Amino acid sequence: MLASDLSNLASNAKSVIQAGADELHLDVMDGHFVPNITWGAPVIKCLRKSVGEDPYFDCHMMVSKPSEWVKDVAEAGGSRYCFHLEAALKDSGVDFNVAELCKLIRSCGMEVGVALKPGTDVSAVREFVSLVDMVLIMTVEPGFGGQKFMPNMMPKVVHLRDTYPNLNIQVDGGLSPSTIDVAAKAGANSIVAGSAVFKAADKEQVILGLRHTVERLGMGKAEGELTKRVKAKGAEVGVLMAGIMFVAGKYFV
Ligand SMILES: O=C(CO)[C@H](O)[C@H](O)COP(=O)(O)O
Numbered sequence: 001m002l003a004s005d006l007s008n009l010a011s012n013a014k015s016v017i018q019a020g021a022d023e024l025h026l027d028v029m030d031g032h033f034v035p036n037i038t039w040g041a042p043v044i045k046c047l048r049k050s051v052g053e054d055p056y057f058d059c060h061m062m063v064s065k066p067s068e069w070v071k072d073v074a075e076a077g078g079s080r081y082c083f084h085l086e087a088a089l090k091d092s093g094v095d096f097n098v099a100e101l102c103k104l105i106r107s108c109g110m111e112v113g114v115a116l117k118p119g120t121d122v123s124a125v126r127e128f129v130s131l132v133d134m135v136l137i138m139t140v141e142p143g144f145g146g147q148k149f150m151p152n153m154m155p156k157v158v159h160l161r162d163t164y165p166n167l168n169i170q171v172d173g174g175l176s177p178s179t180i181d182v183a184a185k186a187g188a189n190s191i192v193a194g195s196a197v198f199k200a201a202d203k204e205q206v207i208l209g210l211r212h213t214v215e216r217l218g219m220g221k222a223e224g225e226l227t228k229r230v231k232a233k234g235a236e237v238g239v240l241m242a243g244i245m246f247v248a249g250k251y252f253v
């Protein structure tokens with residue numbers, strides 16, 4: 001939503017839902033973790049009131065103290081709380097650590113996402129993968145929309161996809177019809193696209209194009225993994241297929 005006309009946030013949110021977006025990506029910035037300020041829980045609350053209870057609010061929390069805003073964002077109507085690992089590791093909340101933060105987010109009724117800045121090694125997230133629903137690999141330096149996609153982040157995505165075949169992997173920053181192929185091939189299954197959608201004359205066509213590319217190039221990879229697993233564990237075919245279909249249905253943009 002950062003790329004939209006913010007004076008008309010609610011109508012723009014409705015327009016992208018109408019155009020086929022699965023989720024609304026809300027970039028919360030505190031002017032401290034990143035050099036920009038956007039909005040917080042009060043705006044999310046108004047947006048929720050305006051768009052109704054159905055749209056999924058993916059809250060990308062670019063804030064220095066992620067533990068501080070969990071309750072407010074949950075009460076405002078957030079669906080997923082995606083914090084930055086770099087901030088969480090430094091967050092000085094009392095009795096607080098990353099596992100506690102994940103627990104708090106869940107206890108407030110939200111799904112958990114963890115985001116990595118471009119300079120953070122993918123190995124840093126390994127011990128937390130089992131605690132989260134999604135890992136976000138930033139493909140720009142967080143703080144501003146409309147930046148250039150960083151293809152050199154794709155090895156992180158490939159590594160995660162190879163290690164965790166069913167993990168939801170989001171990419172955020174500079175995604176568009178001209179950069180989607182490389183992200184889809186790497187194995188990303190949740191695509192954040194701000195400028196590419198809001199600058200387009202036909203939002204529906206852009207969203208559909210991104211979705212088809214992920215299904216075409218990304219599902220091939222998922223099926224490859226499925227085939228390998230099926231060979232290894234014949235009896236679990238049904239369960240594995242259900243798992244992969246769920247990921248595709250829910251998260252492919
Ligand atoms: O988190 C972000 C910036 O920190 C934004 O979500 C991201 O930049 C998306 O915008 P665009 O598609 O215009 O690059």
Ligand SMILES: [Fe+2]
Pocket residue numbers: 025026027060172192
């Ligand atoms: Fe974002």
